[in-house]
Amino acid sequence: MKRRAVLIGAAGLWPALGFSQAGDYPKPGATIRYVVPFPPGGLTDVMARLVGQQLGERWKVSVVIDNKPGSGGQIGADVAAKSPGDGNTLLAITLTHAANVTLFPKAAYSFTKDLRPVALLAGSPILIVVPAASPIQSLKELTAAAKARNLNAGSSGNGTPPHLTLALFNELAKTNIQHVPYKGGSPAMTDLIGGQLDVVFSNFPESIAHVKSGKLRAIAIASAARHPLVPDVPTTAEAGLPELLTENWTGLMAPASMSDAAVKKLAAEVVRIMQTPELEERARTQGFRVDARGPEAFAAFLHDEVARWAKVIQSANIKPD
Known part of the structure; x- marks a missing residue:
């Protein structure tokens, strides 16, 4: 029906x-x-x-x-x-x-x-990534950190899928991570690697190479199933937010x-x-x-x-x- x-x-x-x-x-x-x-x-x-x-x-x-x-x-x-x-x-x-x-x-x-x-x-899928040096190891830790202090998240621009996913996360997790729009995904990745950003809800192709190289850490993937290129990264459902799917x-x-x-x-x-x-x-x-x-x-x-x-x-x- x-x-x-x-x-x-x-x-x-x-x-x-x-x-x-x-x-x-x-x-x-x-x-x-x-x-x-x-x-x-x-x-x-x-x-x-x-x-x-x-x-x-x-x-x-x-x-x-x-x-x-x-x-x-x-x-x-x-x-x-x-x-x-x-x-x-x-x-x-x-x-x-x-x-x-x-x-x-x-x-x-x-x-x-x-x-x-x-x-x-x-x-x-959207891949949720943090700098390699970040103390945040999981989606639950990201939620806790966002409630304890001010965090910011970059995106490829207002209204783009990374921004929409951040907004959905804030709504579901009851957090208020500050959005920082960029003109494209690459500059956001650069600042995330450099530690100017706390997290990016990233388009998969824009961040996967940095995850593979060890410059970024993927803490969750916003899909229904794990991805074969990052099989150890849990889905958002496994990480406790099943509605965060993008x-x-x-x-x-x-x-x-x-x-x-x-x-x-x-x-x-x-x-x-x-x-x-x-x-x-x-x-x-x-x-x-x-x-x-x-x-x-x-x-x-x-x-x-x-x-x-x-x-x-x-x-x-x-x-x-």
């Missing part, structure tokens, strides 16, 4: 797919622009390039990654939302875009009206006018790509957990994520930069 209710709720945002034929999509020799609304080299860009390469090889088309960073992912999303619905423009999105629905109610595009879900690809997922969307048939064909191919052993292994080494879902399941997932983070944003009174 709960699953059915979620799908009905999602249908209010994104219509269900029809069953028309895909026709000649994509046209032979077509160029598909895959808009990534973040800089090259980041979590979203890496996954888009993996998928784009495979899609191009399978369909014998050219898939061009078009990085359009800025404004918390809104610039690239706006470009894709206002593109023709011929299937030749696609958009990479993350948890950030679900949060942006609440953070930017007057955005130049409508996330739920101008774009449509194609496929969920994968998730990358994956910075990435997915694929398209302009709302793209046909049902083309969306179904594209989604089926992308899900097949994501489920190949080769891509699953490459994704794992980048810190991802493959979670391939088609349009209807992705729509339901998005509906839940928008609602979930809206509550956190409103409760913590988070404002964009």
